[in-house]
Amino acid sequence: MTDLRHTAALLFALALAACSGEDNPGKHRPADAASDAPMTVFTGGVIYTGLDDAPTAEAVAVADGIILGVGTRALIEDSAGDNATIIDLDGAAMYPGFTDAHAHFLGIGMRELTLNLEAVGSIDELVAVLAETIQNTEQGETVYGRGWIETGWPEARMPTRDDLDPASPDNPVILRRADDHALVVNSAALEAAGINDATPDPDGGRIERDETGRATGMLIDNAQNLVVALIKAPGEKTKRQAYATASNIYAAYGWTGLHNMSVAPANTETIAALSEDGVVDIRVYNSIDQSGLNALVANGPQASKNGRILTRAVKLYMDGALGSRGALLSAPYSDRPKTSGLALMHHEEALDLFNRALVGGVQVNTHAIGDEANALLLDWYAEAFAANPDAADLRWRIEHAQILHTEDIKRFADLSVIASMQPSHAIGDLYFAPDRLGPNRLDGAYAWRSLIDAGVIIAAGSDAPVERGDPLIEFYAAVARRGLDGTQTEDWRPGEAVTRQEALKMFTLWPAYAAFQEQSLGTIEPGKRADFTVFSKDIMTVPEAQILTAKPVMTVVDGEIVYRAEK
Template structure:
């Protein structure tokens, strides 16, 4: 859900010194619990790897280990490689390199961080992200007056954590020509104060009004941001990432990095809409033995719940004047969807509100009816996705199974949103909110992700959220639909096998089986047995991709 205009700041980044990947090696993994993700053979004593592929997963007796180097787990627990099915690789990297307001406990704390950053960066625009007001004692969004006081005279642009709103300082609004008379673009909103003047908050497409103020990052800085993001994700234990809203202009750079051995993880790109027709015309792209695959387009139906941009059928319970914002029209989507079907390009459409999701379901159904399977390279196996599928009407669960649609969902949203979603939605609409279990039990593929940098991007937090449905302090709140928490095997599939399926790679990823690629994640806790409250305190011990150790904390 990030906006590229908020990630394009030129920063002075220190060179990345650690190698991003080690040479591929044959190996024998042993010395800890090994969960294969295979129902018929759920555990193994030993895994043997040759040339980046699994050649043995089973008992120690009979394993072909002679002459192979040992990788001792030292009591850690090994899983199939964890894949984040929805994250923003560029934003993860820029979060490491720009002003990060994540975790700010109040307006005062966020502005203190801004003042400190402004003092250390005395020239040029200031950009950052990560603030969220739902826990703040002030109980409100940031305003331009807050920014003006913390960084006087400076152009400041600070994105809310969800990436669907930005607060701009007064100098930024003046420089962009935003006044009381400025009309918000379709799909956006300019919030105003009691005097009718812009208060600095620009929602969804209104963010583009300040796009011209952003310093443009050169290729070197962009490369450094990607390197930083990939490094962080390897340390967290991810072996792959579905890069949502991957900038079309950056695809050649990512491919060059992969060919140069600078991409330690598997990256599956769902590109920005500006490249949709070019990708459709050229077809799917696959480089460096599948290290970078580009075969999907990310589109937007509505906005986000926190900034009241998610499109609802009925008004917000805590803001009856609005029902949210649709970001597009069926007329705009129809030609992209139909052309994508004919070219074998996957569609991944952002939808959060019930009206946003209902609209996408209707549009998908219409496109599938308009383009017969005989005219599609993939026939009936198109694997289209809805990104977030956050608030549904229970009557629409069936459409995810029958069309079918992959539900690409982020469990950590539920453990953050539980502090404000009941107020936004009212109790009745919570029946279809964050409904992982209801969908999975109907046979829907629920691909688990994090939406980082909207959330932290830690696989242990995501797994915990899926099985506990409580915040990190253990709070759940009254009737937060605890029955939608999933069992641990389902959670494991959400971050292993189902992301593999969602990227057309279940034949080679997602489980520890002979013939599949040697992608593994090892944690210092056993996610299948440890008490749920201890899961977030764990850490990744080992990350292996195609038989290469890309993170080792043993």
């Protein structure tokens, strides 16, 4: 304890000294904080700092959004003085702000504003929900829903247009699978989109057909684009509503921020405006879609005035997803020997994009799920790095990095490529991954332990709305590597689970690093922004299954409580 006190006293003194310097430009000058901003002290529960040398503390002092001191309660309260506001954690446990390193911000909000199919448990139920929806839908209007997933359905197959047609013979129907890489449509939608049995598969997409060559209504990856024009795009007002909803949902889960993937470039301004207006409270790190690369290169990184919204990355795609057999594999799918998946990007195109991004100082985050997609992408990243030896390390990432050749694991470390992974994908996919991949390809699947041991940084996230977007489910999946009901078999490679200390880093410090923010975020230490997540239980020590019974209690961004559970 003496050591911790000593360290804390020193850090506190250093923080105060640093804050009185004049070299701190900007609106929120810590100098003001130290002198006159009101001080707040968080205490009354265990506080995990995320630091290896002083992993826990009793109290944290904050002023003007900045952490000023971390240490024992007595020391911090003494130093903070009589006027400090005390926030009592009431026995709950506090952590550095949890950040979802891969999510779709608009989609999280839109999930609440469109037909939500996540709870559907069978094809029969899907059809029943559709029939009910049709009763409140005008003639000719397209029905759009999302979130179904056939894993665990009694029919054990994907739905087809023949399932949907009786419920909706006339209105076009488009129902997206939870992974966003496939959708099922009815015959009216196929007709409205001009798709027939003779329509060729688009590049990077597949129109599923039965043995007779008839289109089944399932459209995979780029084939989805053939029908998206039928879906009414959300207007500005709906978008703002969706972002506000998503921010509230995420703060209530305990997330202080998210990395927003595949953002339409224009939406970054909407998000920044909503943040400045106090409608969006959490931090957002934008990875824009390919259409914005040139502007990002020309203008450089974009930050909102309050610093919470940052745009400096581009999101690209190598392949599709495993569930819909769009992930690009080096050998055919075990349960469909004629298919090896879909390549969504080609070498020349990729290298052109990579070179422009490297020269322009842009971080590249590329979706790659299959082993072939990951191997090719590592080759191409290496090629681009070699062609631009003077370029800075821009912390390029591979999003998902799900199925890897075991020999490729070390290449992530050699190339300093960050693996951006979603623990819940593993515990969901492992119900069907053995069928898709066979037993031998699972060694490099969702290989968190092996990647960390090789020296790779894993920025972890949820991929919401593909998954629920609950940090406790993600944390549990990372450390337990079991289904939510405790299921685990050898196929699940239990040895790839991570320790709780590692899991904490995967959701705090490492996402900060993956967004160039580790100097200001990711741990609880003096000088950093005061972003905290508070859960009702100490998820670093409770029995594994109890992690899922913890509840978010408080979410703090820049020292401001943006969510607090009702007592």
